Amino acid sequence: MLIPKPLLQSILLPVLIAIPIGIFGKRLGKKSGWIALAILLYSTILLLLVGLEFIETLTPLCEDYLWSGLIKLTFSFIADGLSIPIAITMALMGVSITIYSIPYMEKRIRELYPEDQGGMYGIYYLNHMFLIAGLIGIALSTNTILLYLFLELAMIAAYLLMDFFGYGDRHRIAIMYFIWSHVGAGLLLIGLVLAYIKTGSFSISAISDLSGKPIALLVTFFIIIGLLIKMGVFGFHVWLPHVHGEHLAHIAGIIATLAGMSNYLLVRLLAINLPDVFRMFSMPLMIWALVTMVYGAFLTLAQDDTKRLYACSTISQNAYSLLGIASCTVLGIVGGIFYFISHVLGKMILLCIAGIILHQTGLRDMNKMGGFARVMPLTAALTVMGSMILSAIPPLSGFQAEWVMFLGIFRQGFHGSTIGLLIALIGIFATFLTLIYTFWPIKRIFFGPLPDELRNVERAPYIMTIPLLILAIISLILGIYPDILMRFLNSAISTS
Numbered sequence: 001m002l003i004p005k006p007l008l009q010s011i012l013l014p015v016l017i018a019i020p021i022g023i024f025g026k027r028l029g030k031k032s033g034w035i036a037l038a039i040l041l042y043s044t045i046l047l048l049l050v051g052l053e054f055i056e057t058l059t060p061l062c063e064d065y066l067w068s069g070l071i072k073l074t075f076s077f078i079a080d081g082l083s084i085p086i087a088i089t090m091a092l093m094g095v096s097i098t099i100y101s102i103p104y105m106e107k108r109i110r111e112l113y114p115e116d117q118g119g120m121y122g123i124y125y126l127n128h129m130f131l132i133a134g135l136i137g138i139a140l141s142t143n144t145i146l147l148y149l150f151l152e153l154a155m156i157a158a159y160l161l162m163d164f165f166g167y168g169d170r171h172r173i174a175i176m177y178f179i180w181s182h183v184g185a186g187l188l189l190i191g192l193v194l195a196y197i198k199t200g201s202f203s204i205s206a207i208s209d210l211s212g213k214p215i216a217l218l219v220t221f222f223i224i225i226g227l228l229i230k231m232g233v234f235g236f237h238v239w240l241p242h243v244h245g246e247h248l249a250h251i252a253g254i255i256a257t258l259a260g261m262s263n264y265l266l267v268r269l270l271a272i273n274l275p276d277v278f279r280m281f282s283m284p285l286m287i288w289a290l291v292t293m294v295y296g297a298f299l300t301l302a303q304d305d306t307k308r309l310y311a312c313s314t315i316s317q318n319a320y321s322l323l324g325i326a327s328c329t330v331l332g333i334v335g336g337i338f339y340f341i342s343h344v345l346g347k348m349i350l351l352c353i354a355g356i357i358l359h360q361t362g363l364r365d366m367n368k369m370g371g372f373a374r375v376m377p378l379t380a381a382l383t384v385m386g387s388m389i390l391s392a393i394p395p396l397s398g399f400q401a402e403w404v405m406f407l408g409i410f411r412q413g414f415h416g417s418t419i420g421l422l423i424a425l426i427g428i429f430a431t432f433l434t435l436i437y438t439f440w441p442i443k444r445i446f447f448g449p450l451p452d453e454l455r456n457v458e459r460a461p462y463i464m465t466i467p468l469l470i471l472a473i474i475s476l477i478l479g480i481y482p483d484i485l486m487r488f489l490n491s492a493i494s495t496s
Contacts, residue, residue, distance in 0.1 A: 006050050007063045007077040010043040010091065011137045011150075018129035025122010032125040033102040040098055040132060044091035047136075050079045051088055051488075058491050062142075073202070077140040081492030082272075082337070085485055086264055087139040089341050092474065093257065093348055094132035096467035097250040100352055101128065103461055104250065104359055108165055123164060130157040131254055138261055144192040144202045147265075148185070154258055155181045161251050167307075168246040177255075180239040181230060188226030188265075191219045207273040220277045223269055224285070227262035231322065234292040237315050241299070244311030249355020252307065253348035256314045263321040263340050267493070271325060271333055278328065282412070285326035286423050290430070292319035297433035301440070305364045306354040309441060310347065316434065317343050317390060323427055324405035327412040327420075334489045335405025341485065342397040345475045346389030349468045350438075353383050356460045357445070366441060371450025376459045378469075380446040385472040387438035392431060397478035402431065404486075 003009070017039045021032050028035065050061055060080035067073040079087070105124055113120045134154030141147040159181075163174035198215050199206040210216040232240035240259065244252045270278040296316025303309035321343065324336030356379055357372070358364055373380035385396065392398040409424045478485055 003046060003049065005063055006046040007061065007079055007140055008065070010046045010087070011077075011133050011140065014039050014043060014129040014133040014136075015153075018126045018133075021129070022122045022126030025120070025125065026116075026118040029118040029121050030102065030106060032121045033098060033105070036125045036129050037095065037098045037102075039129070040091065040094045043136070044088070044095050047079075047084065047088045047091050051084050054079060054081070054084055055487060073145075075141075075143040075146045078142045079140065081488040081490070082264075082268060083139045083492075085341060085488045086261075086337075087136050089344055090132065090135040090139060090257070093254070093344060093471070094135075096471055097253065097348065097352070098128070099467040100250050100355075100464050101248075103463055104248070104355060105165075107359060108248065112165065120164070124161070127157040127160045127164075128251075130154070131161070131251075135254070135258065135261065139264065142204050144196065144204060147204070148189055148192065151185055151188075155185065158247075158251070158255055158258065162243065162247050165248055165251075166246050170246060173242050173246050176239050177243045180236075184226045184229030184236075186226070187222050187229065191222030191226065194219045194222065204269060205273065207269060211274060211276065216274055216277045217280070220270055220274055220281065224266070224281060227265055228288070231259050231262040231318050232315055233288055233319060233322070234295050234315075237292070237296070240315055241308055241311050244314055244351075245305065245308040249307065249351050249358065250348070252311060253344075253351040256311075256318075256347050256351070257344050259314065260318050260321065260340050260343060263318065263325055263336060266322075266325055267333055267337060271328070272493070275328065282326050282328045283419065286323055286409075286412075286420070289319040289323040289326060290423050290426055292316065293323065293427065293430040294433070297430060297437055300437040301433075304366050306357060306366060306441065306445070307351070307364055309366075309437070310350045310354055313350075313390070313434075313437060314347060316430070317347065320402070320405070320427075320430075323423075324408055327409045329408035329411050330490075330493055331404055332408025332412060333493050334486065335401055335403075335408050337489055337493075338482070338485060339398070339401035339405050342389055342401040342475060342478065345471045346386045346396075346398060349382055349386035349389070349471055352464070352468055353379060353386065356464055359464070360460055361454060361457055366444045368451065369445045369454075370448040371446070372454075372457070373446035374450055375454075375457045376446075378465050379460050380442070382465060382468050382472060383442055383446065385475070386468075387442060389472075389475050391435045391438050393435075395476060395479045396472075397475040397482070400479050400482040404482075 064076040067075045109120045134150045137150030159178045199209045229236045300312040321336040321340040324332040389396045389398040392402040
């Protein structure tokens with residue numbers, strides 16, 4: 001490329017610019033958000049250019065750097081068919097929520113810190129940019145140390161944002177998130193350290209050298225359990241509704257994305273490098289995913305709080321991708337990653353809608369809502385589109401993602417055991433539950449009589465709705481032209 005070191009720039013610039021924003025935030029005030037937007041937009045453009053070049057050549061872009069000459073430690077980034085779609089999605093999401101955050105955070109900071117508003121802008125956007133940079137770094141890293149450092153960067157930033165700006169008992173919930181996320185990360189780290197001890201390399205690709213060795217089973221076990229905790233599957237889910245439900249609306253979307261990144265890491269670390277060992281865990285993981293899908297759906301249906309409702313749905317939705325990836329078929333894995341990307345778009349829209357409703361009305365309880373479509377028509381339309389994405393209704397991306405994913409799941413069932421086929425059929429049933437828990441709230445929030453005390457509610461500012469519309473349009477494009485994404489994923493997974 002003509003632009004030097006685009007992958008390093010896309011990660012390093014947000015981190016470097018975040019530091020002076022944090023230092024001079026009191027002086028910059030609201031301008032901090034626009035500076036963050038400019039930097040994240042630049043990173044997004046870089047990643048899009050890398051993606052366009054990859055589509056033309058199907059040649060991965062690698063960047064290698066010397067970390068320590070003393071111990072000959074290097075770190076590197078890679079933009080291949082698996083990492084570049086994820087990195088672009090993270091960057092686009094970062095740009096969208098940065099725009100959305102400008103009016104949202106103005107009100108939230110004014111509520112929490114009326115005497116020190118300027119300084120809190122600096123603290124917020126410092127961690128905001130660290131969080132986005134961490135997600136992009138996780139996607140692009142080829143070194144297990146660097147991968148873990150970016151994971152820590154994202155988790156600590158999310159913890160601080162919850163502690164400073166969350167809702168409810170935010171300090172206690174932030175500690176809950178810190179403990180659960182680090183338990184999962186710690187188990188993941190044990191697996192990565194065991195891999196290093198046996199291979200002598202921190203390279204992710206070196207994990208494949210464990211194939212055929214007894215230690216491979218233990219490494220795979222620790223990595224899987226660590227990632228499942230971070231994903232919030234059934235049994236490890238207790239933290240997720242609290243954290244997502246009480247976080248800032250748009251940051252809750254990022255936390256949901258960070259949880260879903262576990263699916264990407266399962267593919268990057270295990271499905272590609274240790275496919276035979278990972279296949280040994282296929283059936284238990286598919287059953288676990290299925291239980292999580294159904295349990296998460298019923299838990300969501302029990303919610304009256306808008307933020308808690310969309311938070312609980314994350315439990316079920318992340319398990320869809322896990323079901324596809326655990327099928328260990330090419331189509332199942334491709335569909336699982338496709339679904340993760342689609343889920344990010346839909347979930348970000350819906351969580352931000354919950355934030356818009358809270359911002360405009362001060363309400364979270366759906367029992368006190370109704371008829372909002374009359375006063376917030378664009379918000380209602382976006383909610384329908386977000387629900388269509390999660391419910392896999394064409395022509396949005398969720399339909400194409402589920403179609404590809406279930407082709408792989410059914411293929412595993414027909415060529416495997418009767419249990420595999422039964423899992424696939426129950427998985428189809430779970431999709432109908434998604435339809436119920438995404439569209440039932442629309443009726444309760446946007447239709448029916450408008451309460452008298454809410455007749456003066458104003459429609460959401462366009463600076464909060466337009467970014468969500470952009471995400472919906474991206475989903476529409478992927479739904480109509482899924483080959484845009486499939487060419488990337490097939491190039492990485494079909495050859496693995």
